[in-house]
Every structure is written in C-alpha cells, then in structure tokens.
Amino acid sequence: MKIAIVNYRYFIEGGPERYLFNITEILKAHGHEVVPFSIKNSRNQPTPYEKYFLESVDDEVRYDKSTKSPAKIIKSFSRMFYSLEAKRKFRRFLEDTRPDIIYIIHWHNKISPSILDVARNMGIKVVHRLSDFQYVCPNALCYTRGHICEQCIKGNSLACIKQRCVLDSALLSAIKLTAMKFHNLIGVRNKIAAFVVPSAFTISLVTKGGMPKDKMNLIPTFFNLKEKDPEVEYGDFFLFTGRLTPQKGLETLIKAFAGTNYKLKIVGSAPDDSYIPKLQDLLGSAKNNVEFLGHNNFEEIKPLLRRCRATIMPAEGYDNFPNVILESFGYKKAVIASDCGSLPEAVVDGVTGLTFKTADPADLRAKVAMLADDETLARKLGENAWQRVNTDYSPETHYSKLMQLFKSLLN
Numbered sequence: 001m002k003i004a005i006v007n008y009r010y011f012i013e014g015g016p017e018r019y020l021f022n023i024t025e026i027l028k029a030h031g032h033e034v035v036p037f038s039i040k041n042s043r044n045q046p047t048p049y050e051k052y053f054l055e056s057v058d059d060e061v062r063y064d065k066s067t068k069s070p071a072k073i074i075k076s077f078s079r080m081f082y083s084l085e086a087k088r089k090f091r092r093f094l095e096d097t098r099p100d101i102i103y104i105i106h107w108h109n110k111i112s113p114s115i116l117d118v119a120r121n122m123g124i125k126v127v128h129r130l131s132d133f134q135y136v137c138p139n140a141l142c143y144t145r146g147h148i149c150e151q152c153i154k155g156n157s158l159a160c161i162k163q164r165c166v167l168d169s170a171l172l173s174a175i176k177l178t179a180m181k182f183h184n185l186i187g188v189r190n191k192i193a194a195f196v197v198p199s200a201f202t203i204s205l206v207t208k209g210g211m212p213k214d215k216m217n218l219i220p221t222f223f224n225l226k227e228k229d230p231e232v233e234y235g236d237f238f239l240f241t242g243r244l245t246p247q248k249g250l251e252t253l254i255k256a257f258a259g260t261n262y263k264l265k266i267v268g269s270a271p272d273d274s275y276i277p278k279l280q281d282l283l284g285s286a287k288n289n290v291e292f293l294g295h296n297n298f299e300e301i302k303p304l305l306r307r308c309r310a311t312i313m314p315a316e317g318y319d320n321f322p323n324v325i326l327e328s329f330g331y332k333k334a335v336i337a338s339d340c341g342s343l344p345e346a347v348v349d350g351v352t353g354l355t356f357k358t359a360d361p362a363d364l365r366a367k368v369a370m371l372a373d374d375e376t377l378a379r380k381l382g383e384n385a386w387q388r389v390n391t392d393y394s395p396e397t398h399y400s401k402l403m404q405l406f407k408s409l410l411n
Helices: 015-029 048-052 070-081 084-097 114-121 170-185 200-208 250-257 275-289 298-307 323-330 361-372 375-389 395-410
Strands: 002-007 033-037 101-106 125-129 194-197 216-218 237-241 263-267 290-294 310-313 335-338 353-356
Touching (some): 002 084, 015 033, 015 101, 015 323, 015 395, 033 084, 070 084, 070 170, 084 114, 114 125, 125 395, 194 395, 200 216, 237 298, 237 361, 250 263, 250 275, 263 298, 298 323, 310 323, 310 361, 310 375, 323 335, 353 375, 361 375
Parallel strands (some): 002 033, 002 101, 101 125, 194 216, 237 310, 335 353
8 A cells, every 4th residue: 555644744853753754664564655745844854755845934843933034924824724835746746656545644734735635636535643633723732821721612712812822922823713714614624534533532622623523533642662672670760751831730740849859850841941940949959859851852761761760741731642651651661640631541540650630739749659659569550551552552553453444445
C-alpha cells in the first residue's frame, strides 16, 4: 500500500512529529511505501519529496506576530482559510505519487483545507489523526486564562474573542474563530473519511462539539521502543518532562515539593522567561531539591528515565494522549498523573501509576510520598506499565488497528 502522510512540519518539534516519523518507520518496515507532504523548512529531514512541499511562510517554529510582513500575513490567512497554492501543489503531488490513501497528522493553519478537495476530486480517501482539539476550539487547547474552557463546544463561541483565547489577542481570536466557522461551512469534516483518535476522552469531547461520532476510531498512540528490555533502577528523584506552562500544572507540582526533602528534576523550556523564576520563588526551603535542567532531546532524557523513581504528569488542561506517559512506561516507570482529561485512561490508579486530584498539591504530595517511601511499589507499578506498553501501546497493536481501518476504507 502506498500511503501519503501530511503534516505541517517535517522535523521533530513535538508529539505529532514524533508520531509522524515513528509511524513512517513502522509502515515501511511492513513493506508499505510512504510519501510525505509538508512545508519547506531549514530543519526538515531530508526527503526527495521536498520538491512538492509548500513554500514556507517563514522558518519559525511557532507563530510570532512581530515578524509578519504584509505578504506573509496574506499567505498565512490563505493557508488558514483556503489556499489555492496548496491546492495546486497537492494536486501535483498526488498526480505524481498516486497514493492509495492519505493520512493527515496536522493541516490546520499551516497547510489548508483546500487539499481535501483535491483528494476528493481524485477519489482518494483521507484519514485524519486528531492531535489536538482544533475542530472544536479556536486555540486547539480548550484552555484559556488559567482554566479549562469548553465555551465554544457549548455554543458560546464569542467567548473566544472576549477572553482573547488565541495568543492573548482579540483580533487573532476572531480570525481563528472565523476560520473554524468557515471550515464548518464548507464541510471540512464531511470530506474526511475517518478520524484516528488516541483517547476515548478526546472522542467524547469533540463529538460533544459536533464532530461525527461514526467516523471516530479509537487507536491509542504507541511507543516505538528500540530496547527489548531496558536496564533501569529506581533512584531517589522524580522526573517531569514537558513544556513549562501553567496548563501543565507546574505550580501545583512545585507546591507539592515545597517544604519537603523529595527530589525533583524538571526537563523542558518555558515560553515565558519570567515563569521559571516564578516557580523557583514558590519552592522555599526545597529550592536545592528541585533542578531545572532546561530543554533536552529524548536521547538526553533517557538516562533520567532509567534512574528516576517515577515520572509526574500534573496537567491541569486537557491532553489528547501525551507521549511522555508511554516514554515513562517504556523505561519501567510508573506515572503519577492528575485525573484530568485522558490521563486516567493510560495511568490506571494502582496499576500503572497513581492518580491525584487535579490542582491539589497536598494530594500530589501524598502520592509522591507513597512511591518515595516504597521502592517495591514503584517497581511493581513500573513493571505493570512496562507490560502495558508492550501490549496495548505496542507498534504492532497500533499498526494492526490502523491497517484494519485503512483496508476497510479501500474496500
């Protein structure tokens, strides 16, 4: 089978891109041909198909309104709403490569829904994997102003503008909201044959926002572990990895460790330069027990996963299905997670980790104490997590379910 994979980045920046390259590797290992379509960027992985890629609006990773020229703004708007350039280039790509099916990871904002019309006109089925909540929320997070928000899902979409949900701008929020409404008007959802969704929670959320339930296919993500049986130890520190933002529950995490002797290592960068000093101020006497290690790639994180007691996922906003959970499982480590969104689906309390009440530092501290004081329990939960990642979240399980879906559409 020849599969076209579409994603707006062809370099690893976050979870969607890691999935992109992992699933490409798995598909190729099973004898399928994979052809990518993306946007040109200096960070891109080399590929002979880059000649088909869209020209970049700029070389940045994330949106920065201070760098936009009028020409870039116009191109950005066309990509966000309906780009004839993307339509033309995608048609050439499909005519030359002739894939059997199209698998989209992420197209919102950067590529354009116009590619769906090309696929439809050529009779090629499209499957879209949901990486976030773009179809039902203009900022894709269902989180704004320090709290979870479902106003747009409930029909009060003007709240997006009032709350300045997109980059703290009423104008950008209005533009993103209008784009979402326009996509609904032109029937974007109807042009996609099926959706791959990593969590049951996400299915419940997006269908509440009007997405077609009969097109939803629960296929959890997977961990492409290269080591058959990694050697690990259960050290005296806990580990957090991820972006350092309020949505990730960092303040709750810090408050849980403040005034204790428990050790914590934090890996990740903060978009706001003032955020880490703010967190450090919350630590008090525990300041020396908490290390901020900055941004590291996964190869640099692996030694920490091998040696930590457990990892912590204190999210206070919805997550689709965080890769960091499976990375922890892959190195036989339990996860202490908030009971927010999709997290309890993977972190089963008392089985593959421990859950605590969202935004409750005292409850989190109690769960940290349980594992800090009981290495046997940490080891047991870690072994359970290891078994789970080798069954429910294995590459073969994911591949089997994905191919079953693809074949059902082709037939």
